[in-house]
Every structure is written in C-alpha cells, then in structure tokens.
Amino acid sequence: EDQVTQSPEALRLQEGESSSLNCSYTVSGLRGLFWYRQDPGKGPEFLFTLYSAGEEKEKERLKATLTKKESFLHITAPKPEDSATYLCAVQVGGGSNYKLTFGKGTLLTVNP
Amino acid sequence: DAGITQSPRHKVTETGTPVTLRCHQTENHRYMYWYRQDPGHGLRLIHYSYGVKDTDKGEVSDGYSVSRSKTEDFLLTLESATSSQTSVYFCAIRDAGELFFGEGSRLTVL
Numbered sequence: 001e002d003q004v005t006q007s008p009e010a011l012r013l014q015e016g017e018s019s020s021l022n023c024s025y026t027v028s029g030l031r032g033l034f035w036y037r038q039d040p041g042k043g044p045e046f047l048f049t050l051y052s053a054g055e056e057k058e059k060e061r062l063k064a065t066l067t068k069k070e071s072f073l074h075i076t077a078p079k080p081e082d083s084a085t086y087l088c089a090v091q092v093g094g095g096s097n098y099k100l101t102f103g104k105g106t107l108l109t110v111n112p
Numbered sequence: 113d114a115g116i117t118q119s120p121r122h123k124v125t126e127t128g129t130p131v132t133l134r135c136h137q138t139e140n141h142r143y144m145y146w147y148r149q150d151p152g153h154g155l156r157l158i159h160y161s162y163g164v165k166d167t168d169k170g171e172v173s174d175g176y177s178v179s180r181s182k183t184e185d186f187l188l189t190l191e192s193a194t195s196s197q198t199s200v201y202f203c204a205i206r207d208a209g210e211l212f213f214g215e216g217s218r219l220t221v222l
Binding site: 032034041042043044045046049087089095096098099100101102103104105 | 143147152153154155156157160162166168170202204206209210211212213214215216
C-alpha cells in the first residue's frame with residue numbers, strides 16, 4: 001500500500017528562523033512528488049513537482065528536494081505570510097490511472 | 113486561477129437525504145477529481161473522471177456516485193447522506209501533470 005508520511009505535524013517558527021519539513025514515502029514506482037500549500041478555508045495551491053532523486057526546485061523562500069525515500073521542503077528566513085498547512089503528495093499511475101496520494105500535512109506557524 | 117467553481121460552498125443537510133455537489137470548469141480539461149478532506153486523514157480520493165461518461169473509483173468511493181455528462185461539469189452525489197460524510201469536498205482538474213483545486217464545499221450531515 002502506498003504511504004505518505006509528513007513530519008512534524010505542526011511547526012512553530014519565529015520570523016527569520018529557517019527550517020525544513022519532511023515527507024517520506026513508500027510507493028511502488030514513484031511517478032512524481034508534489035508539494036502544495038493550503039490556507040484555512042481554501043483549496044490546496046500547487047507549489048512544486050519533483051520527478052527524480054536529486055532534483056531541486058525553488059520558489060521565493062521555499063526549496064524542495066527529493067531523494068529515493070523522502071522529500072524536504074526547506075523554508076529560508078520565513079515570514080508570517082508563509083504560515084499555512086503544507087501538503088505532500090505522490091503520483092501513482094499515469095494517463096487515465098493517474099492519482100495523487102496525500103500526506104496529512106504539516107501546519108506551519110511563523111510568528112512575527 | 114484554474115477556472116474551477118464548486119457549488120454549493122456550504123450545505124447543511126439531514127441524515128438520509130440526497131445531496132449533489134457540482135464542480136464546474138471553464139478550460140476544457142479532460143481529467144477531473146473529487147477528494148474529501150478530514151482532520152487526521154488528509155485528502156482522500158473519492159472518484160475521478162478521464163472524460164465524458166468515463167469515471168472510476170478512488171479509495172473512499174463507498175456511498176458516493178459521480179456523473180460527467182459534459183466536459184465542464186463533474187457531479188458528486190451522496191444518495192443517502194450519513195454523518196460520516198460530513199467533510200470538506202474538493203474538486204480538482206489535471207493540467208500538465210499537476211492537480212489544481214477548487215475552493216471546496218463544506219458539507220455537514222446532521
């Protein structure tokens with residue numbers, strides 16, 4: 001069974017205090033790993049897709065990395081507006097069998 | 113903005129009543145998905161569609177049915193709502209290998 005585990009469940013940071021969120025996965029044949037941001041009362045917002053071990057992607061203060069077993073979302077010098085729940089998902093299957101399996105998320109709070 | 117509109121955004125209903133949630137998209141995407149999100153479970157796939165009249169089950173499809181009679185609309189129906197179906201429901205479209213989500217429909221079954 002495909003599994004996605006995110007840690008920690010919640011993380012509280014001070015503004016400017018860099019840290020990382022973890023997403024570990026066990027899937028048969030990873031097709032892609034996705035990061036989303038979700039604000040309260042909103043739908044998930046797409047951030048990154050990673051396809052192979054060693055790949056990295058960056059957007060503003062966020063950088064996502066991928067190994068064969070896990071992905072990290074590094075947050076550099078976070079600001080209060082980075083507060084959100086961050087979701088990780090893995091793609092299994094392609095074409096008409098494409099599905100994303102999600103982790104439970106990490107709730108990030110950045111205090112000013 | 114992925115051009116997705118979900119309706120209704122909020123609904124309160126009673127156990128045993130039928131409920132239909134609508135997902136409407138304006139950009140002619142082939143693939144559409146329904147997920148539910150619950151505390152402690154994350155997002156779970158209910159049903160998905162890979163074209164008009166082409167649908168398949170996800171991991172939590174029991175108690176739900178879907179229909180897609182035209183490209184732009186994907187309907188999720190609870191034939192007889194139960195309290196365990198109280199949740200936030202998200203519709204998504206697939207574009208260039210990624211999923212883009214609507215704003216969600218919050219359903220409360222009393």
